[in-house]
Amino acid sequence: MSHRSIKERMLSAIRPTHGDPPPARWQQRKSAQTRQRLVDGGVQCLIQRGYAGLTTAAVAELCEVSRGAMHHHFATRLELVGAVIEHVLYQRMHRFLEDYFTALKRRGEELLVEIACESHWQSVQTNEYAAYLELTLAARTDVELAELFNPASRRYDQIWIGEMIEAFPQWKAHWDNLKLANDVTLALHMGMLLHRPVFGEGERMAQLQQVATRIVQSLYDAP
Amino acid sequence: MSHRSIKERMLSAIRPTHGDPPPARWQQRKSAQTRQRLVDGGVQCLIQRGYAGLTTAAVAELCEVSRGAMHHHFATRLELVGAVIEHVLYQRMHRFLEDYFTALKRRGEELLVEIACESHWQSVQTNEYAAYLELTLAARTDVELAELFNPASRRYDQIWIGEMIEAFPQWKAHWDNLKLANDVTLALHMGMLLHRPVFGEGERMAQLQQVATRIVQSLYDAP
DNA sequence: GCTTTTACCGGCAGTCGTGCCTGTTTTATG
């Protein structure tokens, strides 16, 4: 299976399911466009001001949309949050796959482990991931959000795991190692990101990234 | 240097600096007591409802203290937050050292690496750490908090690094490895904790903890 | 062409958190 089709399949599995039929009418097109603007605005708020700052008023102002229109598209704050969650999860996967396959094509498959680790560390430092992180963190103390986000997050994980073997056929022999390497990378990179204010961005962080790569490599080489 | 004195020195370096002179008068004692109750209440709020839920009203109600008394001890919300930060950092170190030295004494020094990794993973799952985590996360998007918390957090890191070599004299030969092992553990455990809603608490997490220990052990054995 | 639907507007009441302020009680001081 080609890179392109793997990527497409993974993305379509996580794609937001709002207006699947392509909007034919003018009005619907404009509506969908406004809706998307609002979701993007929600993501922006999330990144810049955190989940607590993701407020209907702030989003409306940021998007230059009236509060009435806001309410028309998303009757309640949580409804907007739901759309933001879907969008963020989609964007996160999109961003990683984009980077990963581009780098893979450019640098060659023999550097697979190194490229995967680097791409993931890069993807963790994007705005898309910042939004995802913010939701993860807020869901720890906000039960309403948790009920909405955690199932979505687990579903993301399941899709990811399920498709990973397609993207990394080299690992087929030691499937458990791949899963473990994945989990280590996810956890370690999130921890590294959150420790940035303490660790800084210099040598200390570079060494950690080196360790991350070494672990994955050893799991790749091991039986 | 004995375990006890190392522990005392580390703790005194991070101890909250409010009423250093021991309160002699009745009134001052009661005042300090109420203040401490409020700080504890703030930590509770932080754990249960997140940083956004750490509100003066909530703390006052939780502690059964009037809003007036609240204002008397902490004129502004941020003032309370400052006290909470100091207390949380102190408690975090206290909790880890308590667990670590207890386990070390009980199970013997030859299991040092294993004990240290386990103790840290345990310490990460406590309420004290949950409060620390909540502050770390909130500081990402709240500039006011960041200005207060990040310096304190860095100071904690410096004290920790500086004293670590006293607590682990076996590592003196490869000081860099100790620091790296420490950083890996910090980052990985935080990431693991945050991935708990996705990873669950079963085999998947246990394997990660095993990897963490293995990394530290290999850094310990390596030159 | 007329009606219905749809997208959008702006205001209103209710809730909550904050900071401040004026009293009241209790303890220390001379």
Added chain:
DNA sequence: CATAAAACAGGCACGACTGCCGGTAAAAGC
């Protein structure tokens, strides 16, 4: 005992956010 200084109580005004509702203009349906 008088006075000052604390610890503490509770009310008030302000601002922010939420959810909802009546109204308008444009597009869709018949």
